[in-house]
Amino acid sequence: MSRKFFTKGITVIMDAMFKAFPGASGCQKTLKIMFNPVFSKTSGGILKGPSSSSPKDSKNLLHLYTTPATALCEVYNEQDLMYMHLLFGLKDRKLGMLEANFSSYIYHMFIFLEHNWEKLVEDIRLGRISPDATPKTDHDLRERIMREAKITPVNYLFLFGHYYHPTISNRIQSVLLN
Numbered sequence: 178m179s180r181k182f183f184t185k186g187i188t189v190i191m192d193a194m195f196k197a198f199p200g201a202s203g204c205q206k207t208l209k210i211m212f213n214p215v216f217s218k219t220s221g222g223i224l225k226g227p228s229s230s231s232p233k234d235s236k237n238l239l240h241l242y243t244t245p246a247t248a249l250c251e252v253y254n255e256q257d258l259m260y261m262h263l264l265f266g267l268k269d270r271k272l273g274m275l276e277a278n279f280s281s282y283i284y285h286m287f288i289f290l291e292h293n294w295e296k297l298v299e300d301i302r303l304g305r306i307s308p309d310a311t312p313k314t315d316h317d318l319r320e321r322i323m324r325e326a327k328i329t330p331v332n333y334l335f336l337f338g339h340y341y342h343p344t345i346s347n348r349i350q351s352v353l354l355n
Contacts, residue, residue, distance in 0.1 A: 206243045208266035210277040210286055211235070213253045230278055243269045245325045247318070254313035259289050260297070261306065265326060268301055304330035 213233070216226035232239060232249035239246040243265040244258075252258045263286065266272055277283050290297070296310045305328065306319050 205271035205273045206269055207241055207274050207276050208262055208269075208272060209242045209244070210259070210262055210275070210282040211249070212255050212258055213250070215253065243272065245322050247325050248322045251318055252311075252314055252322075254311075256289075257311040257314045259286065260293060260310050261322070262286070263290055263293070264297055264300055264306065267297060268328075302330060304328045 211230050211232060212227075214226045214231050216224050219225055232246070239249060242249065244262050245265065248258065248261045248265075252261065266275075275283055275286070277286075293310065296307060300307050300310065306314075306323055308314075308316065308319065311319060
């Protein structure tokens with residue numbers, strides 16, 4: 178990350194957030210939706226790929242995110258990594274914010290949550306990352322991520338009993354389209 182981006186971008190955003198929401202200064206980690214880019218080349222040999230931040234571009238900030246660094250840097254399947262983003266974000270009772278370079282990532286995260294919330298609740302309850310939910314992630318990598326994150330069984334079902342609404346992405350979509 179460039180010094181200019183940090184000093185004229187990130188710090189300005191954080192300053193504005195803390196001024197507008199004084200209680201935000203106690204924020205904990207961020208659920209940052211980002212993926213490892215998969216690049217290809219054009220017929221002329223020019224590298225092409227997604228325009229988004231990647232974990233390898235943000236190595237100095239990885240400790241700020243709910244998703245463990247091992248998952249961020251080594252899981253290349255977007256579906257598996259989205260599952261892990263949600264799993265670790267939902268486990269964090271003091272989650273500070275959701276962050277993504279594009280609002281569509283947040284929207285798609287909520288759609289993914291609607292379709293996978295039961296698996297997520299079960300994995301949080303059992304203290305695991307289910308192989309069924311992350312089929313493209315190698316068993317040994319999944320085990321390293323669980324050790325790094327110190328995953329233990331926890332009863333976080335209150336999240337879904339009080340806050341979860343199965344049509345949240347429909348409500349977000351209606352706001353975005355109007």
